[in-house]
Amino acid sequence: MRCAKLVLASLLLLALAVPASSLAAGVAPAQSDATVTAVRREGDRRLTLEIDSPAVGSTRVSLLLPARFEEEPETTWPVLYLLHGATNDHRTWLEQTDVEALTEDLDLLVVMPDGGDYGFYSDWWNDGGDGMQRWETYHLSELLPLLERDFRAADARAIAGLSMGGFGAVSYAARHPGMFRAAASFSGVLDIFSLGGRLGEDIWGDRREQLENWQAHDPVSVAPALEGTELYVAWGEGDPGPLDGEGARFDPVEAWLAAGNRRFTERLDDLGLPATIDAYGPGTHTWPYWERGLERALPMLISALGVEPAS
Secondary structure, three states: OOHOOOOHHHHHHHHHHHOOOOHHHHOOOOOOOOEEEEEEEHHHEEEEEEEOOOOOOEEEEEEEEEOOOOOOOOOOOOEEEOOOOOOOOOOHHHHHHOHHHHHHOOOOEEOOOEEEEEOOOOOOOOHOOOOEEEEEHHHHHHHHHHHHHHHEEEEEEEEEEEEEHHHHHHHHHHHHOOOOOOOEOOOOOOOHHEEEEEEEHHHHHHOOOHHHHHHHHHHHHHHHHHHHOOEEEEEEEOOOOOOOOOOOOOHHHHHHHHHHHHHHHHHHHOOOOOOEEEOOOOOOOHHHHHHHHHHHHHHHHHHHOOOOOOO
C-alpha cells in the first residue's frame, strides 16, 4: 500500500510540477477504492487522469484546474462536474465547446469523467448481480473522494450534462440530496420510461419486475428530492434553428426528448419547485445548442457555488 501511494505521489508531482504539500495541504483524507495510474498534463490547466476503478475498470477523466491552483496550496476549490452524452467520452466537452476559455478566470475545478458509451450514469441491474457497469458508484463513491483527497476538491459541487449526461446530472442530484447545490440539463433524457428497445431493461431491469428501480432513477419520479437544488433545464423542439447549418433537417431525437423535458418541468411546477427553463423552440440535438446552454447556465451554476464571475 505504501509503495502504491508513493507511485501515485510521483505521478502527480511529475504532472503538476509543484511541491508535494500543495496537493493535499489542509484537506482531510477521503477514502476511495479507485486509484490513479497515470497523469498527463496537456496545457496550463488541463490534466488527464487514468484511473483503475473497481466499479467500471480502466477509465479516464479530464480536469481543468483553477488558474491559482498551484499558487494556493492550502485552498480547496468548488467543483463543476460536466457529464457527456451517449458515445462521447471525457474529452468531448473540451473538443466541442469553449469550456476551457469560459472557466479560465474562475476559482473552479472542472471535472469531465468518462460515463461509458451508454452507461447512463447508473449502476446497471445486471440481473441483480455484480458487474463492471457501476457508473454511479464510480462517479460518486470513488471519483468524488479521490478528487477531494488528491486535488483539493471542495464539498461545494454543481453538475451539468447533455442528453444522457443531462439525465445523469438530474438523477445524481435527486438521488443524493445535498450532494450538488445546482444541476443543469441540456436536451436531457428526463423521462426514462420513454426509452424504447432493450437498453433501459439492460440498465434498470425488467420494467415490471424492477419497477421500483426504474422509478428510483427516473427524473420525473424522483423530482420531489430536488427541493433546495437550483435547476436549469434547456431543450429544443427538433426543427432546425438559428445555430443549425444550411440544409439541416428536423431532428426526431430532440423532438422525442422535448416531450420528456416538458413532463419533467410540468412535474416541477406541480411540486412548486423553481427552475430556470430555457425551452428555446427550434433547435436540433447538436453541440452548438449545448455549448450555448452551458454559457447561459454557467452564471447560475457558479453563483450556487459561491464563485465570483470573471470581471
